[in-house]
Amino acid sequence: MATQFSPNDMRRGQVSQSGSPRPKNHTICRNILIYGHCRYKDQGCAFNHDTNQNKGSPIQEHQQSGKKALNVESPSFTPITLQQAAKKSTFSSQAASAAPFTPRGPSANTTPNPPQAADAPVFNPSNIREFQPQTFDISNAGSPNNQSAANDSTYSIENFGMAPIAQALPPPVPFNPYATSEHSAISSHGAAYYQPQFATPLAPPQYHLYAPIGPYREDLLPYQRVTHDFFISERLRDELQKKSHATLQTMPNSPLPQLEKYHSLFPLDTSNRKNTAIFGYPSWVFKAVSSKDGKYYCLRRLEGYRLTNEKAIHAAREWKKVINANVVTFHEAFTTRVFQDSSLIFCHDYHPLAQTLYEHHFATPQPHPRGRGLGPVAIPENVLWSYISQLSNALRAIHHAKLAARCLDMTKIIITDKNRIRLAATAILDVVQFEATQPRPVADLQQEDLVQFGKLMLALASSTPQADHVNNNIQRYMDSLPMKYSASLAEAISWLISPPAPGDKTKHIDTFISNIAMHVMNSADQALRASDSLTSELTRELENGRLVRLLCKLNTITERGEYAGEVAWSENGERYPLKLFRDYVFHQVDDQGRPVLDLGHMIRCLNKLDAAAEDRITLVTRDEQSVFVVSYKDLKLLLDRSFNELLKRTKQAQNSPGTVLVPGI
């Protein structure tokens, strides 16, 4: 049963909207209004219980008095929940007879609203429509099935007085890390609500901070670093050092002659046999230093070659145009008699520790992976595809330069890195067979290249180094291919080997490349990944060169014996903090007096010195009697000033040999 309002409850409503107290006996008791009688009428209820005095509702009364209908004196509105509404209505009998609710909107034109005072909106509880939950899927509003719902203004979003979201929000500002952080720029969007998107001003790069670039080691705790994190990997260092050692290798008491433009010849042939199979002349390969630029080159000597036509040697010049990652760059060809004969010399780039494909795969018998003794091991298919892609790249460059390789032999293709191959003996046959091939069109020679390419791959895939063996049994080897490799590899080799139909101009290296595009992409991906890992290695060394130069500077200043007694260069003056800094960085001891060899500390200190950081450090004299508190910035200033001082004293001639350490570095 509904509880009647007690007079005490009504006290809250005793202040009119204007703020002035209103006499209670003019106000009709709400219990009368709601229940028709008031239990407290005779028990002190101060409100008016005379229903005849005011025939109208209190609302009408307010209308008459010109007051706003909805104020604190209005009958209290009790919101109902759905369940409560289902149980019982708290509305009065007036509410029951109220006109049904008609939503506003376009339909209002056809269905008139109940009459209301035009100027003053009247609060009428009967106008309150109970909330009816609706299942309306906005996302489907546009679908044909929901078209009627979408058209129904009851569900229109405008009816709820809401602007579409896109209008309510300012247009999105694209993120630009390089944008200036001026506040005006941000406030110009008029949205104080939004945080500035990139408020930090651009600062110069912090060179003393190492930015780790992947791939990363997984087995370390997140904060751990090892010494090798600051240097290139041991494997790469070893490889590069071996190459550098091979480059610098000399032969004491060498019987080899000195050429006009090249000296310090060093033989690269591992066998002493005189093989004439490829060029028709025995060939010998040397590493040599150019007298002109001091760089290392690879010289190939064709023994006993007699030049009869000057044009032949000029034919080789065309090869200078071919600059390709899979072709050893050709430089020049000349004849010489320094070997006590008439020799033809070809000069190419030198690639230290290069091996021919033959040497790599067949020269040293390899243990069989399944323990079946020694012998040639089948080359994995991905390696073969990598070779195919690289040789295609080389042939493409050569054919587009209107030349032909003519020398696709596994003893004339070198491996300079893991699976990285290059055509090594270019230009030679163009000179040596100049007269013989002169009448032949280049297109024919290029077709021959494709066939040679196919036979080379067949020999590698069948682990058969003898070219003539393969030549005589092509079909047999082709038949055995599908047992070891995919059909696509067999198809590619077969396409290369089979001669083109007469008049068929589609047999071209470009056609071949487009046929194997998928495998070329794999090779490109491998090459890019290799390049990524090299870049990562390089970044480790990035700062070290800078630190070496800093160390050189520091050591030119500290402990100079010749200036020890000089007041101008006294180590008790400006140079003293630098000397103490050197002790602080490199000669630290622990509380037991044992040396602390913390590479991280050394690198950190040197980097901060180089970056002239504001951090302060405490430098203690060796006798522990004085202490200096000094910032890296101050030390950097002292370092630069002292080094400049040294430079002034230097009588170094501008053209003196050697590398000059300049102050700016």
Ligand SMILES: Nc1ncnc2c1ncn2[C@@H]1O[C@H](COP(=O)(O)OP(=O)(O)OP(=O)(O)O)[C@@H](O)[C@H]1O
């Ligand atoms: N541009 C080069 N840079 C460095 N080394 C090279 C270069 N070209 C060839 N070599 C190396 O020189 C060596 C001899 O090469 P060569 O072409 O004579 O091979 P080979 O097996 O001796 O062939 P042949 O039996 O025809 O003489 C090989 O180990 C090869 O790797």
